[in-house]
Amino acid sequence: MTDLMETLxxxxxxxxxxxxxxxxxxHGGHVMKWMDEVGAMSAMRFAGETCVTAHVNRMDFERPIPIGDTAYITAYVYEAGTSSVKVRLVAEREDLRTREREKTTESYFVYVAIDEDNTPTQVPELTVDTDEEERLRRIALEGENGDR
Incomplete structure (x- = not known):
């Protein structure tokens, strides 16, 4: 079993x-690529296996990230199936000089864990033990269902 916070x-x-x-x-395609890479890292940390992108829930681009700012991307696993891993992803624009951040993009990706033969393989159970982990999981489930 793996704690939600271990996947952050x-x-x-x-x-x-x-x-x-x-x-x-x-460009939105770059932001999506960066989010996909960070999401895969989170899924792999959770699964202990290589994970590939299987599904991208809607991707909301709320505001742009100007040249010179950073895309600050956060990902964590909030739910797991037999071989699938659901990851919440949030990108923020960050001005490194002022440390100001604003949410720019949010999405929910599903990854599938695969073995060395590229066959789906089982993932561990996700544990949610702390109030903070429960809060993050609730936010993800509400957002995934469009309740933002």
Whole structure:
């Protein structure tokens, strides 16, 4: 069994001109890629296996991330099936000079754990023992169902 907090991954990507669209903000495809990578890390930390993306729930782009800011991405596992792992992902724009952050993007990804033959393999049970873990899980379940 793995605690929810053990799956928490946080990462930053500096938005460079080569990541930007014509509006000089991060292209949505780059943000999605960064989120997918961090989500896979969280799923693999949980499963102890290689995990591949199986499904992306709606992706809400609420505000842009300008060149020079960072995309601060947080991911954690909030539910697991037999071989599937659900991960909540939130991207924020962060100004490193002021430390100001704003949520920009949120989504819910499903990964599948695979073995060395690329066959789905069993994942452990997710444990939620603390009030903070329960709070994070509740937020994810509500968001996944559109109750934001």
């Amino acid at each position: 991954i946080e990462n930053r990507e500096m938005v460079q001109p080569n990541h930007a669209n014509v509006l000089e903000v991060a």
